[in-house]
Amino acid sequence: xxxxxxxxxxxxxxxxxxxxxxxxxxxxxxxxxxxxxxxxxxxxxxxxxxxxxxxxxxxxxxxxxxxxxxxxxxxxxxxxxxxxxxxxxxxxxxxxxxxxxxxxxxxxxxxxxxxxxxxxxxxxxxxxxxxxxxxxxxxxxxxxxxxxxxxxxxxxxxxxxxxxxxxxxxxxxxxxxxxxxxxxxxxxxxxxxxxxxxxxxxxxxxxxxxxxxxxxxxxxxxxxxxxxxxxxxxxxxxxxxxxxxxxxxxxxx
Amino acid sequence: xxxxxxxxxxxxxxxxxxxxxxxxxxxxxxxxxxxxxxxxxxxxxxxxxxxxxxxxxxxxxxxxxxxxxxxxxxxxxxxxxxxxxxxxxxxxxxxxxxxxxxxxxxxxxxxxxx
Numbered sequence: 472x473x474x475x476x477x478x479x480x481x482x483x484x485x486x487x488x489x490x491x492x493x494x495x496x497x498x499x500x501x502x503x504x505x506x507x508x509x510x511x512x513x514x515x516x517x518x519x520x521x522x523x524x525x526x527x528x529x530x531x532x533x534x535x536x537x538x539x540x541x542x543x544x545x546x547x548x549x550x551x552x553x554x555x556x557x558x559x560x561x562x563x564x565x566x567x568x569x570x571x572x573x574x575x576x577x578x579x580x581x582x583x584x585x586x587x588x589x590x591x592x593x594x595x596x597x598x599x600x601x602x603x604x605x606x607x608x609x610x611x612x613x614x615x616x617x618x619x620x621x622x623x624x625x626x627x628x629x630x631x632x633x634x635x636x637x638x639x640x641x642x643x644x645x646x647x648x649x650x651x652x653x654x655x656x657x658x659x660x661x662x663x664x665x666x667x668x669x670x671x672x673x674x675x676x677x678x679x680x681x682x683x684x685x686x687x688x689x690x691x692x693x694x695x696x697x698x699x700x701x702x703x704x705x706x707x708x709x710x711x712x713x714x715x716x717x718x719x720x721x722x723x724x
Numbered sequence: 725x726x727x728x729x730x731x732x733x734x735x736x737x738x739x740x741x742x743x744x745x746x747x748x749x750x751x752x753x754x755x756x757x758x759x760x761x762x763x764x765x766x767x768x769x770x771x772x773x774x775x776x777x778x779x780x781x782x783x784x785x786x787x788x789x790x791x792x793x794x795x796x797x798x799x800x801x802x803x804x805x806x807x808x809x810x811x812x813x814x815x816x817x818x819x820x821x822x823x824x825x826x827x828x829x830x831x832x833x834x835x836x837x838x
Contacts, residue, residue, distance in 0.1 A: 598830075601795070604828065610796060612795070
């Protein structure tokens with residue numbers, strides 16, 4: 472089975488974001504980066520499928536030279552080789568642009584299965600997977616909790632609203648977006664890190680004429696304000712009113 | 725014209741559809757007509773409910789292949805509706821189902837999605 476994992480490199484969660492001068496994105500030069508967490512679970516799922524069914528795992532990423540860090544990490548964890556579609560302009564690309572950038576190189580490979588995280592930790596559009604599937608002309612399913620491969624078809628478990636799940640069967644080739652936490656992540660061993668140095672990272676140029684659909688016009692931190700409200704009435708009335716406000720206004724219940 | 729894609733399951737309207745209609749009304753500023761489309765099989769109940777909103781039109785798309793939700797079926801149906809009514813904007817409620825098929829629809833129509 473030829474499995475692709477699409478990985479995005481995102482700013483680390485520990486980094487306190489600072490805005491650029493135009494207040495349209497973060498100061499990229501100040502950020503430290505890591506593998507997008509849901510993509511790490513997609514990688515783990517791909518490695519497990521390869522262990523069970525054989526084949527190879529190819530990690531793919533679009534972005535500037537810095538994204539090689541996450542590709543190397545994926546190779547150290549056990550991926551066989553990597554494809555890097557390199558362009559400085561892809562650092563803060565929207566999902567459509569990233570999918571369009573990766574599409575030609577991935578089409579050439581004719582993968583049986585493409586896995587990626589359900590969304591990115593930075594922009595969080597949750598669009599890349601379905602858009603790439605459409606561009607490659609293959610079916611997709613999103614927010615996947617479990618993957619069972621049965622010959623040329625798959626049975627997958629989808630997460631639905633309100634604690635519900637759904638089992639879907641679909642043919643391969645197909646694309647799945649993976650929910651975080653569906654497996655136990657492995658970490659790179661020293662042997663894996665050494666082996667990764669010899670593994671291939673193939674560079675490809677993005678297709679010409681890529682143009683972003685979305686542009687961020689303003690970025691700002693959530694505005695918080697403290698407000699104290701006294702709730703009057705009898706203890707029973709006040710408690711009922713407090714519960715109502717927690718449920719309907721604060722929406723924490 | 726603004727198109728709202730409402731969501732129903734087993735003939736029961738997803739309440740988030742009302743929020744999508746409210747967003748369309750706000751975007752349209754009272755001057756742009758709003759059309760609501762509901763897809764599935766046996767959707768006259770939810771369509772009747774939606775017709776009570778202040779919208780110009782409610783369209784139903786009925787087909788046996790739409791009885792159970794699939795992204796490929798719903799994208800094909802929604803793309804046909806968009807092709808027929810040529811809206812300036814298409815609005816969805818942000819649900820798991822929307823996340824599953826709206827990006828594909830936008831890619832097929834070659835339009836931006838936010």
